[in-house]
Amino acid sequence: MDQLCIVTTGGTIDKIYFDDKSDYQIGEPQIGGILRELGVTFQFTVIPIIRKDSLHISAEDRELLRATIAAQPARHVLVTHGTDTMVETARVLASLADKTIVLTGALSPARFRGSDAEFNIGTAVGAVQCLPPGVYIAMNGRIWDPEKVRKNVDANRFEALG
Amino acid sequence: MDQLCIVTTGGTIDKIYFDDKSDYQIGEPQIGGILRELGVTFQFTVIPIIRKDSLHISAEDRELLRATIAAQPARHVLVTHGTDTMVETARVLASLADKTIVLTGALSPARFRGSDAEFNIGTAVGAVQCLPPGVYIAMNGRIWDPEKVRKNVDANRFEALG
Amino acid sequence: MDQLCIVTTGGTIDKIYFDDKSDYQIGEPQIGGILRELGVTFQFTVIPIIRKDSLHISAEDRELLRATIAAQPARHVLVTHGTDTMVETARVLASLADKTIVLTGALSPARFRGSDAEFNIGTAVGAVQCLPPGVYIAMNGRIWDPEKVRKNVDANRFEALG
Amino acid sequence: MDQLCIVTTGGTIDKIYFDDKSDYQIGEPQIGGILRELGVTFQFTVIPIIRKDSLHISAEDRELLRATIAAQPARHVLVTHGTDTMVETARVLASLADKTIVLTGALSPARFRGSDAEFNIGTAVGAVQCLPPGVYIAMNGRIWDPEKVRKNVDANRFEALG
Numbered sequence: 348m349d350q351l352c353i354v355t356t357g358g359t360i361d362k363i364y365f366d367d368k369s370d371y372q373i374g375e376p377q378i379g380g381i382l383r384e385l386g387v388t389f390q391f392t393v394i395p396i397i398r399k400d401s402l403h404i405s406a407e408d409r410e411l412l413r414a415t416i417a418a419q420p421a422r423h424v425l426v427t428h429g430t431d432t433m434v435e436t437a438r439v440l441a442s443l444a445d446k447t448i449v450l451t452g453a454l455s456p457a458r459f460r461g462s463d464a465e466f467n468i469g470t471a472v473g474a475v476q477c478l479p480p481g482v483y484i485a486m487n488g489r490i491w492d493p494e495k496v497r498k499n500v501d502a503n504r505f506e507a508l509g
Numbered sequence: 510m511d512q513l514c515i516v517t518t519g520g521t522i523d524k525i526y527f528d529d530k531s532d533y534q535i536g537e538p539q540i541g542g543i544l545r546e547l548g549v550t551f552q553f554t555v556i557p558i559i560r561k562d563s564l565h566i567s568a569e570d571r572e573l574l575r576a577t578i579a580a581q582p583a584r585h586v587l588v589t590h591g592t593d594t595m596v597e598t599a600r601v602l603a604s605l606a607d608k609t610i611v612l613t614g615a616l617s618p619a620r621f622r623g624s625d626a627e628f629n630i631g632t633a634v635g636a637v638q639c640l641p642p643g644v645y646i647a648m649n650g651r652i653w654d655p656e657k658v659r660k661n662v663d664a665n666r667f668e669a670l671g
Numbered sequence: 672m673d674q675l676c677i678v679t680t681g682g683t684i685d686k687i688y689f690d691d692k693s694d695y696q697i698g699e700p701q702i703g704g705i706l707r708e709l710g711v712t713f714q715f716t717v718i719p720i721i722r723k724d725s726l727h728i729s730a731e732d733r734e735l736l737r738a739t740i741a742a743q744p745a746r747h748v749l750v751t752h753g754t755d756t757m758v759e760t761a762r763v764l765a766s767l768a769d770k771t772i773v774l775t776g777a778l779s780p781a782r783f784r785g786s787d788a789e790f791n792i793g794t795a796v797g798a799v800q801c802l803p804p805g806v807y808i809a810m811n812g813r814i815w816d817p818e819k820v821r822k823n824v825d826a827n828r829f830e831a832l833g
Numbered sequence: 834m835d836q837l838c839i840v841t842t843g844g845t846i847d848k849i850y851f852d853d854k855s856d857y858q859i860g861e862p863q864i865g866g867i868l869r870e871l872g873v874t875f876q877f878t879v880i881p882i883i884r885k886d887s888l889h890i891s892a893e894d895r896e897l898l899r900a901t902i903a904a905q906p907a908r909h910v911l912v913t914h915g916t917d918t919m920v921e922t923a924r925v926l927a928s929l930a931d932k933t934i935v936l937t938g939a940l941s942p943a944r945f946r947g948s949d950a951e952f953n954i955g956t957a958v959g960a961v962q963c964l965p966p967g968v969y970i971a972m973n974g975r976i977w978d979p980e981k982v983r984k985n986v987d988a989n990r991f992e993a994l995g
Contacts, residue, residue, distance in 0.1 A: 672975070705952075706974065708947060709949050709952050709974065710940070710949065710973060710989075710990060711973055711974030711975070712973040712974065712975060712990055712991070712992065713973075713974055713975055778872070785870060787871050787872065789951045789952045789955065790867075790871050790951045790952065790954065790955040790958075791955065792952065792955065793951065793952040793953065793954065793955020793956040793957075793958070793959065793974075794955040794956070794958050794959035795955075795959060796952075796955070796956050796959065796974050797955065797956035797957060797958065797959025797960035797961075797963070797971060797976060798959035798960065798962075798963050799959075800960075800975070800976055801959070801960050801963035801964050801976060802963050809959060811872060811873055811874040811875075812868065812871065812873030812874065812875055812955075812958050813834070813873070813874060813875055813962070814959060814962055814963060828872060828874055829874070830874065
């Protein structure tokens with residue numbers, strides 16, 4: 348992997364808490380700072396293209412994301428994305444050939460103790476440099492085919508389509 | 510990946526601090542608890558075969574590790590190991606065919622804030638289920654061929670052999 | 672301090688995040704677990720009397736809290752409380768004589784990285800065993816007289832009444 | 834409390850881990866950064882006078898510490914110190930009149946998950962602004978008279994002299 352292109356779209360991974368508003372908001376992308384602190388030795392660029400809860404990501408947003416990735420020379424792409432519609436976005440990206448694209452996110456904000464963010468980013472980073480071209484989802488420690496996975500909202504985890 | 514076999518050998522990832530002795534000691538393997546807390550949805554077993562700083566791992570220890578892995582039915586194996594001699598151990602395991610084996614560890618103990626342990630475990634978990642049979646090292650966000658990597662002790666990171 | 676009576680009322684300190692509901696909820700009181708993990712050597716009991724965002728604490732809730740504290744034999748009382756109406760509750764408790772009561776809470780949930788929860792609990796614990804009977808607020812590293820402090824919501828901190 | 838003078842002497846609270854040396858070293862004082870991140874609203878200055886494991890603090894070091902504190906105008910002083918000889922140092926400082934001095938430290942480094950550092954600093958901060966002039970120790974959630982406490986090294990906690 349000569350270069351990893353990271354495209355961020357918001358989601359829980361980037362949520363931060365504001366007590367004065369008693370509410371979460373989606374903040375700056377966390378992934379760049381996390382990777383720098385961890386001392387990774389590959390090159391990466393971060394493109395913060397959207398900053399939304401994934402329930403609010405529209406067809407236009409997905410087309411923008413698809414076009415942005417298509418325009419990058421990098422063959423390895425990691426997308427951070429809210430979990431609720433991650434599968435839907437992954438299916439839209441399937442039309443992109445010649446790139447290995449892994450989507451990941453978090454069920455708990457990166458700034459939370461015990462968050463799955465760092466681990467999930469690790470899973471995605473490990474997978475993206477080992478997989479052939481295609482679109483994949485890295486959640487709950489597994490690499491999923493977007494056609495064969497769904498988020499189980501009640502159990503708050505990804506699982507195989509029955 | 511139907512089942513992940515995890516073999517632990519000690520190393521910094523499992524170091525815990527004892528103030529009354531003003532010293533670190535290698536404690537219980539951390540990886541099982543970490544994976545359970547993160548809510549991974551694959552099956553795994555943990556075999557705590559050795560508990561040593563990797564500078565003290567002997568040829569006999571490596572042979573024990575090799576034989577232990579050979580005896581497991583699992584085709585996907587993750588080994589946690591101290592970083593100083595991880596490359597040496599990986600080369601010994603190269604004689605094992607038909608299994609995908611990824612070694613990882615940490616430059617900072619798992620119980621430390623900002624530790625690379627969770628991320629490295631994620632990288633190894635992501636890679637082990639995507640790679641063909643062989644032996645690999647997952648450190649600093651990259652998947653390395655043990656024949657082409659070394660630990661740069663001064664810089665405290667893994668890098669390509671020159 | 673022979674015994675510390677801790678009464679919890681909810682607030683940000685106890686907020687936990689549920690990704691499936693994309694929302695915070697006030698969970699189990701955190702303070703007992705925190706103090707046990709930290710290895711404090713004083714005796715304490717936790718009374719989880721209310722579990723609310725402090726904006727929703729009513730006059731009846733405050734009277735219940737006052738009566739509950741009055742009924743305890745302990746002379747040292749720590750109350751965890753949401754920050755928005757902590758001052759108002761403290762003033763209601765001022766009618767209690769013969770007890771040293773310190774209210775504290777957090778501007779960031781205890782389970783968040785970088786939360787002020789542990790520090791604020793520490794400040795309250797340090798103060799409650801050193802102060803004469805009365806009602807006090809421990810926030811932002813200071814011990815406040817409830818008659819002379821307010822929460823500055825925009826700046827998200829407690830400050831002296833002008 | 835108009836102004837808090839913080840004097841640091843090293844100890845476990847400031848220990849950081851170096852994997853390339855497989856060892857801890859006492860690093861920069863952590864307390865200033867911790868207090869700034871927590872958003873305390875009192876003024877403070879940090880004087881990093883010594884950086885030692887407290888087992889290596891000599892009579893000369895203690896005299897230097899005593900003279901440094903005596904030279905400060907501040908009436909409220911917090912000293913961070915290794916736990917092994919904290920009691921001994923506190924007794925040397927007892928000759929200082931007119932100042933409220935609280936010593937604290939940590940049984941686990943501040944940069945460790947689950948460290949008691951932030952809580953202990955909180956306890957000391959809460960106590961120092963509430964106590965009359967004198968020298969005190971804040972450890973394990975209690976405020977101790979240095980003449981009546983010892984560190985139980987085996988149990989790794991402070992306890993009353995029998």
